[in-house]
Amino acid sequence: MRVTMSEIARLAGVSPATVDRVLNDRAGVRGRTRSIVMEAARQLGYFGLTETQKGKAVRIVFFLPEGPNSFMRGLRTQLLEEAQARPEVSVQVEEVVNPGPDAYVAALRAVEGKCDAIGIVAPDHPMLREELTQLSRKGIRIATLVSDISAISKVGYVGIDNRAAGRLAGLLLGRFLNHGKRHKIAVFIGSLAYRGHEEREMGFRSLLAEDFPELEIVHFGEVGDDRSKAYQQTRQLLERADIDGIYSIGAGNQGIVQALKETRKSRDVVFIGHDLTDTTRTALLDRTMDAVIDQNPRIEAREILRMLSAAVRGEMEPEYPPRLQVIFRENIPMR
Template identity: 65%
Template sequence: MRTTVSQIAREAGVSPATVDRVLNDRDGVRPRTREIVLQVARKLGYFGPQEAGDNAIKVRLDFILPAGSNSFIRTLRKNLLEESLARDDVAATIHEIEGFDPDRLSAKLGDLRGRTDAVGLVALDHPQVREAINDLAKSGVRIGTLVSDIPTVDKVGYVGVDNRAAGRLAGLLLGRFLPPGQHKVAVFIGSLAYRGHEEREMGFRSILSEEFPEMRIAGTAEVSDDRDRAYQETMRFLDRGDITGIYNIGSGNQGIARALREARMERQMVFIGHDLTDATRLMLLDRTMDAVIDQNPRVEAREIVRLLASSVKGSMEPEYLPRLQVVFKENIPIQ
């Protein structure tokens, strides 16, 4: 069966229209995107059978990510694909789990038994998921956790920032940005099923207790990285009229920003969040957000591919903890 444009688009993380432009050699596509689409098309056999030299045995890598509108995860997916395609010794497949619940995630891990050499995943810290990871590891598949760690599973390493330190950094920024006096702040959480989000909250609470006792958490809202839910919860906090700061641990920044703008509170509220994306970049530029604590998805993609491929080949690479970077309007990196 001939490979379709839709299949290439899905694998490359672009639109079918972009694939069509590339395959028909039309303008309007960036060179790197064009290269990725052509690499994916070759891999899927769009141009016919590959030459014998292309059929060398490669390390089979599978990555499991949550589906949805999370801008950081979309960028991470793109970077994982780019880093994998840039190497001639690996063949990568990316799986997205709708709802990203323990049942579906565990089932996907079970399905990969005997079909892959290594798995990198953004994982929920749940007993069922831990059991599925350990079962897959016992079958000989190398496991690497990405972005959010699960310390107790059988894995070759974790690639991601120190999330507790990230939470402490957010607390420090809020404490220094707000004027002296009593303050109440709202905390937004993607999901406590992510250990990384739980660790950020722990770090945030610890530094408030140690260094900013005059700041109190007015409430927390678990928004499941849903921007509409984040908008509703922000409006609920604003209606109370007693908060002066917001810390968003996960995604949903666009929903918070929308509520602040509608209430004309974007310049009065100190708003700290995570991950420099196209959306948060604009929020920094118009001062809706005051600071973004960034982790570099390109570096994380490169390091998880390196870690897993090396482990399959029999060499042990050290875990890599990307450094945290605070981005303000004045130091937004050039794209």
């Protein structure tokens, strides 16, 4: 059956008249609205089924930042393992070296015409937003993973609510420390270029301001998810100041753990971080860390593959926000 303009209008959230203007290339429609209508028309099969929609394997390329980040290495493994169980998809994982906007743009341009969909963990930057929008207009389905990117035409975002995760970290830290007494807090962030890290910081600060004003952030360090930088900053801080709590927003936890152990302050400082890795698992067991806020990379890999493959085949799948899970020494899940 022929797809009607009314069906496209319902999916795009616009009027049939707007759909008519877009499909007949008439003036008077904003660029973003035009992109939304064209995406809805493609998804519904208005232009006919592509070869991929007829049954060929969906070609998906994932872009992850290259580096020592243990969570990203685990996510890469989960994406490849999940793909092996899905014959309807063909997955390639590209690790972006020196992962700034220029490197991401170059990597995206290198796969144009060679994939049907893209999943990406990347900084939220104007150059990258423009490149992703252009790829979307050419029919490539886009989904963000772990850290969202604003104002782009995408299928959806798969990842935790990072602002809620930051608020949860603030609640944990505040409850672990004694009430009614001023405490000095250090915050380490991977990179403010990542929207997810920025949102965690916002959530953390807002919770402290609301519920624990006696907790004072005396150090804020951007470490680029580099364990060496995290170690150096933590070691210097612990040697010159009395710190009661540490919140690690991104990676680099191995360096913080090393500094706490070397200064023999593991039991004196409340340490909250993110993502269950080999490093954070060991740190929980030996009580260097007090709690880890985890997102499940296996579920995230499953959901983004489901979302992208469905979109390429002209189907709609809702966004899936994985649940936040707090892991302590006593409830560490089995491997």
